[in-house]
Amino acid sequence: MTKPPMLTAQQALEHLLKNAHAVVESEKVPMQAALSRVLAQDVNSLVDVPPLDNTSMDGYAVRSADIAAAGAILTVAQRIPAGSVGTFLEPGTAARIFTGAPVPEGADAVVMQEDCTSVPDQSNQVQINIAPMTGQWVRRRGEDLSAGKTALLAGTFLRPQELGVAASAGHTHLEVKRRVKVAAFFTGDELSLPGEPLKLGGIYNSNRDTLLACLRSLGCDATDLGIVPDRLEATRATLREASRDHDLIITSGGVSVGEEDHIKPAVTAEGRLDLWQIAIKPGKPLAFGAVRKSNDPTDGEAWFIGLPGNPVSCFVTFLLFVRPFILKLQGRTVEPMPSYPMRADFNWLKADRRNEFLRVKINAQGGLDLFPNQSSGVLTSASWGDGLVDCPPGQAILVGEMVKYIPFSALLS
Known part of the structure; x- marks a missing residue:
């Protein structure tokens, strides 16, 4: 039987x-509880911001018509600190004024204090030097709002x-979308949690902390369902549990076709x-589907995405596929993958028939260095790197060719 062609990214x-x-439910929360949430309503x-004309500099508020040329001398008639309102500025006078203070009526310009000089023996006069x-x-x-x-x-x-913008506009609370609820679990009898004794032939589960951190960096309500034994019934039971109260279920491992890979038959069931x-x-294998929330079809489904088990x-695959999927669930605009042309300061001669994403770091010369080991099991390549080259x-x-560089910083928010 002929295999179907592989999908492009x-x-x-x-x-x-x-x-x-996008989720439809929303809630009103205090300003500081709204960080990393998605607005449900326009604000x-x-x-008016600012509420009055004000100065952006310490200096003197003046009538520009009073200063035909540099060197004009004006009487300082008032002093206006921030939070105070001055009086009408009479012709031939200036107001000592401080950043943020309202510009008095009658004044049409501010001269910063570095361009002014106090007149000797005349404490109430100032020379305007421009x-x-x-x-x-x-x-x-x-002018702002x-x-x-x-x-x-x-x-x-x-x-x-x-x-900050919402606060400057006078708001204390914001109407935001509820958080997208994501459950994550991890398959593999070889896995142990850090801090536990490492079994013979076992490894510590790095994907758990990576994925949960990625989810929380996107503002998700993430639930850790732990490591699930490589058993079909255990996998099915965890899927049923995860589906009830979540919008999305994510797993890592078990999406290949080996005898101990139970994700496919479990999700299908x-x-x-x-x-x-x-x-x-x-990241060649990826599973996508949905899990029933109950036997009642009107209760709906939770989406399912199964990721590969190798850490990189x-x-x-989370960055390339799960992140934009979550953004859309949140009601955010999904922009094209950000990339920038940068110079490769390395050779990559092993051209692959697949689209490769190479871990790289920006060097002091403004080019990109390549991590020497690009294996999918070497997670230190992602920690060392600043981003990916889309090859x-x-x-x-x-060396010297321009490549498409995708910074990690643009993919983790």
Whole structure:
């Protein structure tokens, strides 16, 4: 029987995203509880920001018409610190003013203090050493936000800077999508948790901490269901447990075709499954499907994604496929994979028929160095590296050539 052709990374991603739909439930939370959440409603500004014209510099508020040329001397008639409001600025006078303070009515420019000189023996006079332009160092009322203007759009992932914008707009609480609920479990009788005695022939489970950290970095509500024995019934029971209260189930390991790989028959029995061969390296096998929440079809399904067990394969396939799937479940916009042209300071002569993702590091010369061991089991390559080189199928890389660089920093938020 002829095997179906392997999917490209783009084909696999398109199929995943076609099936993902954003969660609809939302809740109102205090500002500091909204970090790493997704806005469910637009946020409109309740006030003008800034509320009045104000100065962006310490200096003197003036009428530009009073200073036809550098060297004009004005009487300092008032002092306006931040948080105070001055009086009308009379012709021929200046106001000592400090950053953030409202510009008094009548003034149309601010001269920073470095361009001014106190007049000797005249404590209430100042010499203006430049001819200011109208509007100089003045931040206009509402130039950042005007009352009623949309400050943040629904679907925005809330970082610290977005929380600052919402606060400046006068908000204390935000309506956000509920967190996407993801259950993760790990298969393999060879696995032990760090801190436990390592059995003969066993390894510590690194994928658990990698995947749970990835999920939490995306703002998911992640549940760790632990290591599941390599038994069909145990795998089925864990799938049933995971499906009840979660939107997505993720596993690592057990998605090949060996006698001890029980994910495929277990998911098939509890729901439906596609087992894909994707033309990428690392990370060839990937499983996608769904698990019934109960025997009642109206209760719906939890999505299922099975990742490879090798640590680098697991990490890379999460970044390439699971991350964008979760973004869409969250209601976020899924942008194309970010990549930048950079110079390769290495040779990669072993061109593969698959699309390779090589672990690299930016060097002091602004080029990319290659980790010497690109095995899918060498997780230190991902810790050492700053990102991936997206190497097309059948393509070698020579020193000095430009390559597509994908930074890890863009794939973990």
